[in-house]
Amino acid sequence: MAGFQVSNRTTGDRFTCQEGQSVLKAMEQRGLKCVPVGCRGGGCGFCKIQVLEGHFECGKMSRRHAPPEAVEKGEVLACRIYPLTDLIIECMPLPERTLAKQTTKLLR
Amino acid sequence: MKKGVMRPGHVQIRVLDMGEAIEHYTGLMGLIQTDRDDQGRVYLKAWSEVDKFSVVLREADEPGCDFMGFKVVDEEVLVQLEKDLVDYGVDVEQVPAEELKDCGRRVRFTVPSGHAFELYADKLYTGKWGLSSVNPEAWPRGLRGMKAVRFDHCLFYGPELAATYDVFVNVLGFDLVEQVLDPEGTRVAQFLTVSMKEHDVAFIHHEEKGKFHHVSFHLETWEDVLRAADLITMTDTSIDIGPTRHGLTHGKTIYFFDPSGNRNEVFCGGDYFYPDHKPVTWKTEELGKAIFYHDRALNERFMTVLT
Numbered sequence: 227m228a229g230f231q232v233s234n235r236t237t238g239d240r241f242t243c244q245e246g247q248s249v250l251k252a253m254e255q256r257g258l259k260c261v262p263v264g265c266r267g268g269g270c271g272f273c274k275i276q277v278l279e280g281h282f283e284c285g286k287m288s289r290r291h292a293p294p295e296a297v298e299k300g301e302v303l304a305c306r307i308y309p310l311t312d313l314i315i316e317c318m319p320l321p322e323r324t325l326a327k328q329t330t331k332l333l334r
Numbered sequence: 335m336k337k338g339v340m341r342p343g344h345v346q347i348r349v350l351d352m353g354e355a356i357e358h359y360t361g362l363m364g365l366i367q368t369d370r371d372d373q374g375r376v377y378l379k380a381w382s383e384v385d386k387f388s389v390v391l392r393e394a395d396e397p398g399c400d401f402m403g404f405k406v407v408d409e410e411v412l413v414q415l416e417k418d419l420v421d422y423g424v425d426v427e428q429v430p431a432e433e434l435k436d437c438g439r440r441v442r443f444t445v446p447s448g449h450a451f452e453l454y455a456d457k458l459y460t461g462k463w464g465l466s467s468v469n470p471e472a473w474p475r476g477l478r479g480m481k482a483v484r485f486d487h488c489l490f491y492g493p494e495l496a497a498t499y500d501v502f503v504n505v506l507g508f509d510l511v512e513q514v515l516d517p518e519g520t521r522v523a524q525f526l527t528v529s530m531k532e533h534d535v536a537f538i539h540h541e542e543k544g545k546f547h548h549v550s551f552h553l554e555t556w557e558d559v560l561r562a563a564d565l566i567t568m569t570d571t572s573i574d575i576g577p578t579r580h581g582l583t584h585g586k587t588i589y590f591f592d593p594s595g596n597r598n599e600v601f602c603g604g605d606y607f608y609p610d611h612k613p614v615t616w617k618t619e620e621l622g623k624a625i626f627y628h629d630r631a632l633n634e635r636f637m638t639v640l641t
C-alpha cells in the first residue's frame with residue numbers, strides 16, 4: 227500500500243499520507259477536520275500536534291510555535307511534517323489558540 | 335487634519351525561507367525584485383509604484399511583520415512629526431539613511447498596540463516599472479502572476495486601540511473611516527486613512543500585542559481578483575477565504591497565505607473618503623456581514639490565525 231497511515235489518537239481518525247506530503251494536507255484531502263487548519267505554512271501554530279510514535283521529516287516552522295526543545299519531544303506543526311513511517315498523533319490543547327478565542331473580542 | 339503623512343511606503347515582512355518567499359511574491363503576486371542588501375534582505379515593488387521598493391523580505395525563524403513605513407511630504411514635515419511624537423510621549427528611534435538601501439533616514443516608533451511604524455521623507459525615485467513617464471502605455475508588459483498594482487495597506491491585531499488611534503489621528507493626522515463598536519460602545523476595529531482610500535492601515539482588537547493579520551495589494555478589477563483565485567489554485571497556494579466582498583470598506587477581495595504563513599490579500603474596489611465624511615460604524619452584532627458580506631458568518635481561521 228502506498229503512503230503511510232496516520233492515526234489521530236484524540237479523535238480516532240485514520241488517514242493515508244503520501245510520501246512527501248504534509249500530514250495536514252493529507253488530512254484536508256480526505257475532508258477530515260481532526261487537526262485545526264491555519265496558514266498551512268508553519269507560521270501560525272494552529273495545527274500543532276504531538277507525534278507519539280513514528281518518524282518524520284520537518285520543514286521550516288516558526289520557532290515561536292515549534293521551538294527546538296518542543297520538536298525534540300514530538301510537538302510539531304502538522305502542516306510542516308512529512309512522515310517517513312506510519313504515525314500516531316495526538317491533538318494539542320493550543321495555549322495561543324485558546325488565548326485568541328478568549329480574547330479576540332470580535333469572536334464573542 | 336492632514337499633517338503631511340502622504341501614503342503607505344513600505345512594509346518589512348519576515349519569512350522562513352527566502353527562496354520560497356521570492357517565488358511567491360514575484361512569481362505569484364507579480365511584484366518585481368529591485369535589490370538585495372548585505373543582510374540578505376530582498377527588495378520588491380509593484381509595477382505602478384514610483385519609488386524603488388515597497389516590500390522588504392527578511393529571512394527569520396519566525397514569520398510576521400517587522401514594521402510598516404509611511405512616506406511624508408518632505409524633511410521639514412519629518413522633523414515636525416518627530417517632534418510631535420516625542421512631545422506626545424512616544425519614544426522614537428532614529429534609523430539612519432541607507433539602513434534600507436536608497437532610503438533616507440527613518441523615524442521609528444512603536445504604538446500601544448505593539449506594532450512598529452516608521453516615517454521617512456526620501457526614497458530613490460525609479461518611476462513606474464516598465465513605463466515611460468512621457469506618453470506612457472496603459473500597462474507594462476512582462477508582468478507575472480497576479481500583476482499586483484500597488485502595496486495598499488496592512489491590518490494589525492493588538493490591544494489598546496484607543497491609545498493607538500490617538501497617535502495616528504491626533505499626532506499623525508490620519509482620519510477614522512470605519513469602525514466596529516461592541517455593545518458597550520468600545521471600538522474593537524478601526525480603519526484609518528491619510529488619503530482618499532478607505533484605509534491605509536487598520537487595527538482589530540486582540541489581547542496579544544504586535545500581531546500581523548495581512549498585507550494587501552491592489553488590483554484593478556473583480557475579474558483580476560477571480561484570476562488571482564485561479565492562480566492560487568494553479569500554484570497550490572494556501573487559501574484563506576474568497577473571492578468575496580467585505581462589508582467593511584465594501585472591497586472585493588481574496589485572502590491567502592505566503593509560504594511562511596503570513597496572510598496576503600489582493601482586492602479591488604471599495605469606498606472612498608473625503609475629510610468631511612463621518613466614520614461608518616458596524617456593530618459587533620452584525621460582524622459576520624461586516625467582514626464577509628456574502629457569507630454573513632465569521633470564519634474562525636480569518637479571525638484568529640496570525641503571524
Ligand code: FES
Nearest residue numbers: 264265266271305
Ligand atoms: S497551519 Fe499554521 S502552522 Fe500549520
Ligand SMILES: [Fe+2]
Nearest residue numbers: 489548550599
Ligand atoms: Fe485588507
